[in-house]
Amino acid sequence: MSVISEEKVRGGNVFKDIGADDGDWEPTEIESLCMNCYQNGTTRLLLTKIPFFKEIIVSSFSCPNCRWSNTEIQSAGRIQDQGICYTLRVKTKQDLNREVVKADSATTRIPELEFEIPPFTQKGALSTIEGLLDRAVAGLEQDQTVRRATHPEVAEKIEGFIQKLKKLKEVENEFTLVIEDPSGNSFVENPNAPQKDEALIVSRFKRTVQQDIQLGLRADDDDDDDGDNLEEEPAANDLDAMRNEVLVFNTNCPECNAPASTNEVKSGGATEEQGTKITLHITDPSDMTRDVLKSETCSVLIPELEFELGMAAVGGKFTTLEGLLKDIKDLIVSKNPFICGDSSTTDRVQKLSDFGEKIDKIIAGEMDVHFVLDDLAGNSYLQNVYAPEPDPEMTVEKYTRSFEQNEELGLNDMKTEEYQEEKKELPAEAERTE
Structure with a gap:
């Protein structure tokens, strides 16, 4: 039986892109029971990555006695937030x-x-x-x-x-x-x-x-969806104290799944009444230094490249325009296993390589394009370098969300009517205290 070497585990290279030259990266073989003939067979495990996705475990069982075989995959990553x-x-x-x-x-x-x-x-x-x-x-x-022998009519319908x-x-x-x-x-x-x-x-x-x-995220008897088990909301003075602090949350690294702390920007404000669409006409390399706050509900579009990146694809970020473009290039090109190994095709590799070169040209100021931030929740921002004067190269548009967009944000199921009625019934002194 072969196992994944200790050196590879220690080096953090457990999940590997499949390639044509990976002869030294053999699957793990485990002797296991065949559930068909109850004799011993072999299970092979391979830890690999899926393009634009995450790590998975591919397992394959074969029995030399009865020739029965079976394959399946399991996600090696954590259950996602949504x-x-x-x-x-x-x-x-x-x-x-x-x-x-x-x-x-x-x-x-x-x-x-x-x-x-x-x-x-x-x-x-x-x-x-x-x-x-x-x-x-x-x-x-x-x-x-069996159906044809016992229930011919059912078998005929299924056929x-x-x-x-x-x-x-x-x-x-x-x-x-x-x-x-x-x-x-x-x-x-x-x-x-x-x-x-x-x-x-x-x-x-x-x-x-x-x-x-x-999914095993709650106990079987935990069917309370009314929020009774939620923690008590912090008092107003606690919220004031938290505003000037950096809060760190434990999570798992998206690359190696090891315990880590969050490095992602999340909006602390409420969802705005309207969505926001910010369009910047990139005309100079100095535009790359503009500050960008991209929330996790924000999509990125570059019409000239026919490119659209859905919300949450690169998470929430506070960076520069150059930094965001480099993150997009890394996501689409550098970290894409479809351009290497057995999964690649000549057309796909060329298309993605051309896209990476165009992003480099935009960063260098060699391409005249429009950069669009479309945030359904209205919580994204792009720096106006001409402030307080209007920016001649940037437009900010507010729009009313559609029902489908509100559904995507989970707003259609929110009920605030009772809260508003209770607030109206509060005495004036209580409202000032609140």
Whole structure:
């Protein structure tokens, strides 16, 4: 049995990008029991990374006695702060080749067929859209022999549905694939990166209490969603004392998953009544020194590059415009395993390399582009170097959020009417004290 060497673990290089020259990085092999014939087989574990995603553990079991085999993936990262939902409009056969990470906590739906795979009924998988369809077909066909003998009518209906699933692979008609994962650890590839994927909608959502229980984040008997178990709010004088302090929260490093402290900027204010869209026309290298406060609810757009970065992709940051552009380049190019090893293609590598060169030209002042910060919560900022005079190269636009945008921020479910009524009933002296 081989194991991951102590040197690699000690060096922090446990999760590695898969490449063609990684012959020395062998999977861990463990002798384990075959659940088919109950003799010994071999489980192989490989710790690797997924592009635009995070670390995963790929496991494969094979039995030399009965030839039974099985593969699955498990997320090696922490459960994310929010759930994630991918809605893909499959229009061509090329869409079937998109790579997919489906965690075991994810629900898969095809609305056109009223088909749904509930969470925790399948193990996690690293596959493609076509692979997910094949897996669904294989699951339905598994007990068809028994059904034909015992319940022929049911078997006939299931066979008809199987044929519909198989026909989807011909993509004669467009269909929708939805992967909704409360753990936030599923993923669908954007083959057009760094450009926006018009066929793919990615949204994040707040988990329900039931979903927290399913993920093991709450006890089974903890179904209180009224906030009774929340800590008591700090008094007004405590809040005054906290305003001039830097608060440090424990978390896990997004690179190696080791314990660390937060280095991310989060807004301490309320969500504004309107969203804010800030557009800067970059005309000079000195624009790179402008201060930028990008909240985690802010998207970044560069229209000339047909580039859009969704909110929370690089988290909240207080930096300069140059620093933010370098972070974007690192995310799209430097830290993207799709441009190296077996996952790479010539077109993809060239496209992403060209994008990185264009970002460098913007930083050097060699490209005339517009840089847009679009913050649904209205909590982002870009420095006006002409203050207090208006900035001739920058526009700030306030806009009313749509219902869908409020839903993305979790505002539609917030109820403040009772609080407002209670506040109106307070005596004038109590309001001044408050």
